[in-house]
Every structure is written in C-alpha cells, then in structure tokens.
Amino acid sequence: MAHRSALAAATVAAVLTLGAVAAQAQWVMVARAVAGRVEQMSNRGKDGNGYDVATVVLEAAADKVYQTALANLKNHPDVKITKQDPKAHVIEFGNGQNVAGLKATPLSDKITQLMIASTVSGNQPGSSSMVADAVLRVCKEMNVECTLAAQ
Numbered sequence: 001m002a003h004r005s006a007l008a009a010a011t012v013a014a015v016l017t018l019g020a021v022a023a024q025a026q027w028v029m030v031a032r033a034v035a036g037r038v039e040q041m042s043n044r045g046k047d048g049n050g051y052d053v054a055t056v057v058l059e060a061a062a063d064k065v066y067q068t069a070l071a072n073l074k075n076h077p078d079v080k081i082t083k084q085d086p087k088a089h090v091i092e093f094g095n096g097q098n099v100a101g102l103k104a105t106p107l108s109d110k111i112t113q114l115m116i117a118s119t120v121s122g123n124q125p126g127s128s129s130m131v132a133d134a135v136l137r138v139c140k141e142m143n144v145e146c147t148l149a150a151q
Contacts, residue, residue, distance in 0.1 A: 048122025054132040062106035
C-alpha cells in the first residue's frame, strides 16, 4: 500500500512539474512574440506635471540589459545616478528637473523586460517621451531592433 501511495505521489509531482514547464515555455513564447515592441504611457496634468513610462521585452540577459543601460546613463553628463542595485537590476537617476527609475526584470535566462519611469515637470518643453527615447537608445546599443507600439 505504501508503494502505491509513493507511486501516486510521484505521478502527481511529475504531472505538476510538466505543467509548470509547459506554462514557462508558453510564457517565453509570448515574451518573444512581443520582443522589441516599446509600450509607452504618459500623462500630464493641467499644471504640466505628470509621469512618463516605457517598457520593452528584449531577448537578452537581465545583467547585460542593466549594464548597457548603466553605461548609457554614465555617458550623459546631465544625468546624475542616485542609486544602483546590480542584484535587483535597478537604477535611479535624475537630471535636476525630473527623477526616474529603471528596472531590468528577468523573465527567463535570455529574456528581460526593461521598464523606465520618470516624473515630468511643467517647465519641460516638448511632447516626445524621454523614457521611450531612453529605451530605444538601450535597444540600439544592444543591437536589438525595437519599435514604438501604435498608441
């Protein structure tokens, strides 16, 4: 009887493991299907203050995405990096008017979601998304073709 219970438990464990692997494989397929598509969302209130967020899925390791973004930020003298967390793949930075944050989230060993969010102040001209531009710069430096999604 104990042998039968152990066999049943092993069978259930195998089925659950296969289900988890299949779900992970489906998630990776979905991530690859949207890879390179930059999604952007922003809003400004009547006073001109607001937020700006952009995200993209890249076929690259999170460490590489993080290091590329960090190097990109260090090459901009008008940007001050206020926090770096290589383990969490997080960078916080600002330009004197706005503050921003970046996070590279690993979805698998070779697929990463990059998200950049920023405040937008009323005295900043232009309607172009700074964070979408930043995401596109990281894509370019990684030799990954990225395009803005239709809004």
